[in-house]
Each structure stands twice: as C-alpha cells, then as structure tokens.
Amino acid sequence: MKKMKLKRVNNKTFKDGFSEFILNCRSRNLRDKTIEHYEQSYNQIAKYLDESILVSDISKETFDKFILKTKENSNINSQTLHTYSRDLKTILHFFMDQEYMSRFKIVLPRVDKHPIEAYTDEELGKLLKKPNTKKCEFTEYRNYVMTAFFLSTGIRLTSLINIKIKDINLSEDIINIMHTKNRKALTIPLNNQIIKLLREYLNYRQYRDLDDYLFCNIYGKQLTKSSITQALLTYNRGRGVGHTGIHKLRHTFAKKWILSGNSVVSLQRILGHSNLQMTQNYINILVSDLKKDVDNYNILQEFSNSFIKLNYKNK
Known part of the structure; x- marks a missing residue:
C-alpha cells in the first residue's frame, strides 16, 4: 500500500527557489567560485526560462522547451548548452528533494566531441x-x-x-x-x-x-x-x-x-x-x-609471409 504524504502548498517561483538553492549551497560550504558559477549560469538560464514560473509547474516539457528555446535563440555551442542544462538539472533536483515539484527523469543534451588540442x-x-x-x-x-x-x-x-x-x-x-x-x-x-x-x-x-x-x-x-x-x-x-x-x-x-x-x-x-x-x-x-x-604496429604486416601462405593453402 502506498504511503500517504502531506500535500504541501508551494507558491515558490523559480527565482525564489533559486535563492533558496544558493542559500543551501552556502550552508554546504561550497566554494565561492562554484556558487559564482551557479549565479552566472542562472542569469543565462533566466533568459530562456521564465523566472516567475511556479516551481510546482515545472515539468519535463518545461525542461525540454528550455533546451529548444536556447538552441533557437542563441549561438552557443553544444558544450555551453550542456553546461546550462546540467546546472538547471542540479537546481531542479534540489527542488525535487525539497518536494517542491514532481520528480521526473532529466536527460541532458549531447555534446559534440572535438579532438583535444595538444602541443606538437x-x-x-x-x-x-x-x-x-x-x-x-x-x-x-x-x-x-x-x-x-x-x-x-x-x-x-x-x-x-x-x-x-x-x-x-x-x-x-x-x-x-x-x-x-x-x-x-x-x-x-x-x-x-x-x-x-x-x-x-x-x-x-x-x-x-x-x-x-x-x-x-x-x-x-x-x-x-x-x-x-x-x-x-x-x-x-x-x-x-x-x-x-x-x-x-x-x-x-x-x-x-x-x-x-x-x-x-x-x-x-x-x-x-x-x-x-x-x-x-x-x-x-x-x-x-x-x-x-x-599503423606502426601492424601484426598482419609483421607476419605477412605466413598470412599469404595460409591463404594459398586454403585454396
């Protein structure tokens, strides 16, 4: 039998919830640079996700629309989009843990892989x-x-x-x-x-x-x-x-x-x-x-004579 829970009334907006998220980050003694990163990321997220939306109204569709809107209205690369989405995911998981919103699976957008640049x-x-x-x-x-x-x-x-x-x-x-x-x-x-x-x-x-x-x-x-x-x-x-x-x-x-x-x-x-x-x-x-x-270690090339003889015998 499913356990009963008290249904909490939640009128927190996304902006209010983020302030609480930052307070939680400070209470967990996260580095100042980490908190600064979340704040900078939030400023970008807020361009494509309404700050006044109620946290309780945020759904998987909200998250997916955020990704699509960000891709359509900016020139950011896949890595930056992934970073914003990852940070939003972290914020939403905090809301879920506080039972401010329904829990749903969040899938992050893929990142285009580019070769690592290294010195010659x-x-x-x-x-x-x-x-x-x-x-x-x-x-x-x-x-x-x-x-x-x-x-x-x-x-x-x-x-x-x-x-x-x-x-x-x-x-x-x-x-x-x-x-x-x-x-x-x-x-x-x-x-x-x-x-x-x-x-x-x-x-x-x-x-x-x-x-x-x-x-x-x-x-x-x-x-x-x-x-x-x-x-x-x-x-x-x-x-x-x-x-x-x-x-x-x-x-x-x-x-x-x-x-x-x-x-x-x-x-x-x-x-x-x-x-x-x-x-x-x-x-x-x-x-x-x-x-x-x-290419430098080609085992078939090393034993090419034996390989050729083997094929010849099979004929």
Whole structure:
C-alpha cells in the first residue's frame, strides 16, 4: 500500500527557489567560485526560462522547451548548452528533494566531441628550451618553470595557484596538492627533471616562509588565474608559439601519458578525475594519434609471409 504524504502548498517561483538553492549551497560550504558559477549560469538560464514560473509547474516539457528555446535563440555551442542544462538539472533536483515539484527523469543534451588540442613536439621544444638565467627576467624564468610543471603534472590552474612551498617534498619526490576541485588532497609524484628544476627555481624564488606560494609575481604575492593566463600567453608568443591555454598543457600531459602506454587508472588519479569515464574521454578523442600507433604496429604486416601462405593453402 502506498504511503500517504502531506500535500504541501508551494507558491515558490523559480527565482525564489533559486535563492533558496544558493542559500543551501552556502550552508554546504561550497566554494565561492562554484556558487559564482551557479549565479552566472542562472542569469543565462533566466533568459530562456521564465523566472516567475511556479516551481510546482515545472515539468519535463518545461525542461525540454528550455533546451529548444536556447538552441533557437542563441549561438552557443553544444558544450555551453550542456553546461546550462546540467546546472538547471542540479537546481531542479534540489527542488525535487525539497518536494517542491514532481520528480521526473532529466536527460541532458549531447555534446559534440572535438579532438583535444595538444602541443606538437616542435612547439614543446620551443616552450621547454631553458632561458638564459644570466640575462632573462624572473617572470620569463618563472613562466618557463610553470610550463614545465604543468606538463610534468597535468594539474589544474586553480591547484597550481594555491601550491605553497611547504607542499613540496623534494626528498620524497612528491608534491601535495591541497586545493583540488573535489576538495580531496592529492599527492603527485614528481619526475627527476622537474625535481631538479624546482630545486633551482627555489633558489631564484628567494622565499622567506614555507607558507609562501610556489609561483608568485615579482613582489612575491600569489598569482591569479588571469595573470597566469596572460603571462603564459606572452611567454608562448615570445617563443614563437601562437596558440596557448592551460587546458592545452593539461591535455598535452594526458596525451603523452596515454601514448606512452602508461596506466589509465594512474592517469585518473593524477588528473583528479572523480571517475574513470572522465579519463576515458581523453582516450576516446585521441583516436587519430592512436591510429598512427596502430599503423606502426601492424601484426598482419609483421607476419605477412605466413598470412599469404595460409591463404594459398586454403585454396
């Protein structure tokens, strides 16, 4: 027999409900950047979904119409549409959990898959050429070390910004990443080359306290996302590399890791992915590069003589 529930009268509008959703996010101590993201996403969602609609009136048809209206009235790409839809799904699930609306299955729109952009070996050769420390400025040398660090660890930009001197353990060849997307501390092993480079960099860094940030501006202060993005853009252009991007460095790390035949499970851990499927996406869109390896290792070509003889005998 179905359990009886009290039927609650709900006159909350979508706008009112979102304010409650944000309050809940703050009570759960979500990062400020995460809350800011939801607020920015809501401003876009509200262009295609009436803020005054009652939460209790929201249905699967409402969600589907939101997707269609967004696609018809904007030039956003599939990834952006997926992001807005995913955020709306999160908000609606909050409403469902509060029993403000009927529960229904929400299917997100698919994202068009594009090949991962990674640096070529020629570009990497330019970016990883060590500057003359007797002539270059601190910023150029720092940008060189940051580039090498990104390519050696594959960490996210927000993680790199928050690394402190005390997080590096050069005696054990590891670094502790305390600021991660899922708030779970991550320990990453460091290769011999980046260890040597960090030792040298710390001599130039001239830090005074172990709580100082590893990568800093010329005044020893913490860098920001925008300052690092601009710094690496200037650095790349100075090296004759036209395209740049933090994600491109991260993708290059993942690509090199996969094409070297290393463990996908280990890659998942290093990249800080919550599940293996996210890491698997890197492999799925590296098909063109993997195709080259398959061509280089053609088992039928290796045993072509035996293959031909076998076919001849069968005749």
